[in-house]
Amino acid sequence: MDDKYYSRIIKVLIFIVDFYIIQVVFTLAKGLHFAEGISDFRYTALFLVFALIWIVAGFINEIYRINKFSVLKSVGKQLISTLFVHITLLLAILYSVQSFQIGVRFFVFTYVSTTVLIVAARITLKLIGKYFEFSGFDQRNVIIIGATRSGKELYNFFISQDYPRYCFKGFFDDSPDTSLVNAKLVKGSINKVPEYCLAENIEEIYYALPLYNQRLIKNLAKFSDDHYIYLRIVPDFGTVVTENHHVFIYNSTPVLTTRNEPLGISINAGLKRVFDIVFSLFIISTVLLVATPVIALLIRLDSKGPIVFKQLRRGKKNKLFECYKFRTMYVNNTPDQQATRNDPRVTRVGKYLRKYNLDELPQFINVLLGNMSVVGPRPHISKQDEYSRLIKKYKVRHFVTPGITGYAQVNGYRGETKEISQMEKRVEYDVMYMENWSFALDLKIICLTVLNIFRGEKAAY
Template identity: 40%
Template sequence: MISFGKGRYSKYLRPISISFDVLVISIAYRFFLSELNVNDIHFTAYQIVCWSIISYFLGFYEVYRYTTAVQIFSKLFRQGILFLLAIIAFFPFAKQTIFSGQALAEYMVVAFIAIISFKFLLFYYLKKYRISTGSNKRNAIIVGFTPQAINLRELFDSRADYGYNFYGYFSDKKENEQIVGRVNDIKDFTLINNIDDIYCSMNELDNLQMKDLVEFAEVNDKTIKFIPDTKHIFSKNLRIDYYEFFPVLSLRKTPLHEPIAMIVKRVFDIVFSLFVIVFILSWFTPLMALLIKLESKGPVFFLQSRPGIKEKEFFCYKFRSMQINKTTEQSVVKNDPRVTRVGKIIRKTSLDEMPQFLNVLKGEMSVVGPRPNLWSQNRLYSSRIKKYGIRHYVKPGITGLAQVKGYRGEISTDEDMINRIKYDVFYIENWSLILDLKIILQTVTNIIIGDEKAY
């Protein structure tokens, strides 16, 4: 699963990783499935074929020096789920075998612990190796001297673990001491200095220069990549489609628009919310009802109209944390006199949000997603903040990335909302089940240690 750039030993890393994984799945099952009357030759061959096909289509071994830990976990999770389903599918067709869910679970757990451990040891060892020794690095140049090009160079400097040696800029359009040559100098400089990666600003080269540089990179086994200068458009994922032989670039929809992702997220929401409702809310609700009723008159639950997916209205459930009042469309501020003593506790720990798992089960909300704002906030900020409307592409969540990053509570300035929207948009455009689990874990941690903005 590790695929790094050129280096003295890089070409061996992917074969080593593949060989290790195949060896693990080929040996581990013998310790757990040997009593199931499995034909060793047939089952081993079946495993290797399934593993190879799944890893190819998922890009399981496409992990690079700039790949994040969340992305690696996402690949491991998807690979594990599909491989498990493939193994289960083997047994109905091998009638002489005996199926055992426990034996299969033990096999999968042990095999993937070994695979995950090896991947992360190799991944992080190489990062440390690059930093401490300066080895296993790629030599890079940047064509163009645009703000995006400068940002890329700063990234190379700040992330030593990425392993890039930056050799300079090339430009015909700018004058600067950091520019080491003109566009016509690129080829000779690349060959003399053994440059691996050429990053090109798309506004620097005309069509003929770009075509010539691409051909040069192909002939000399160099990697060429392009830096989009129209950042606000190209910051999203692009998809390339072919109309016969004519390539057309289009913006991808968010991952949560993909049918499989929608199904996975909905199944997770149902399972998680049912678990909370059955094992927590079943006894916690009567306890909260007693405490709320003892302190103040009014209903146990507070229902408030909020904008949901595509701005459809739904009623968000909460444990009532305030005295009955007529200012429910006003945000809560610190030391708000409307909040009861019990309310202060449950708001501080976010326990007042627990009934929203009923909204999740009904399909109105998700466990993780952008928090649903008040209608008054929706009207105020939808025209004032760019990309505000993107948060309505998906279901609102009980918790979200913005909340665990510290952007929750009172909105006192436009900047507070802008920061929330920034994280909401990032979440929507980069969703994965691993990211959801990470946000849930961070939310639980924040509940335990407390959040100063929770009031």
């Protein structure tokens, strides 16, 4: 928990530093008269847009996780990718607002200055981290009671930290399992703990044995309190618990889930639903409202049949719902058959609608109705239920609301699935999305989807 807390502080710190650097660069640009002819209001708006796009691009490329990267990688691939995404998005916005004219000198100065200062800030922050690492600041001497599976996992955690806050001194166990831990790491039996703690200035004791020995735990708690040592209890659940399990506390009772379920938490599910409603209303009132008459006319002129195609799909908890799409095929008797490359059923207009994902626009109505989400596993047709017998976690993807776009799709797994391995990878990414959901991940997937739309997807046919 402490390390997650510190990780968040680092992310917030980097975010604040980046925002301040952009503000300084914009102030300098104005002072050097690189922004002549731009009103104060428009200049402020440009600054806010510039900073907001940087934040979005930064989340996409994970530049706020500097503690996980080396200095070179921190200022290399991630920042270059962020700059590329940033320039692309900013130019796209400025192009759509053609009355907003910006000089080349301003662009060159802004991007060069921002890059140099942010690189310098990253290196400085990394060096500060290294200083604290080697100086031993906030480093605690710790021991683990119990050479068990939990004890070993805890040991691995201690020695894997980028900025080691824990100096591991050894295991203590009356019957150590040397198949799990190196015998050299075991310092002695449990009765040696008090003497060792006082001699080595131990600051934290981690108890990683089964909890049935209440007398031992009480004695350790009293010794720890008397000598100002923190006692931490690490229950040994053996092979029952993995890193994917999540612990909730109901009153004082710990409850374990079988996997990490961020969207099983009400506040997360509520946040996602609010975003879905707001975002879908925006798309429906702007893009869909403008595009529908044009697309409808093209579909009608190209072939006979309905404008909107309705198909039963599997949604949350495997319930059927009507999924809406602009019709991209000639009316046929095999609507549940996957589209293939050069599929003769696809119309001329449908080919372009599918390539640029425009056929999916009516699904924002599904989002508004609650049948779908903006981001989530793609809803499959009933015919594909057969995969549930062939792919282990296929049904798991139905724990969440299906989406217009998903983690699998932006990673290249969309369209036709000729081999079961392709569906396995799609399911793997869907489950990965469910277990690692965050609002930032949703924004990243949306941005990548938009970029793919402009590029045109090869697997969209």
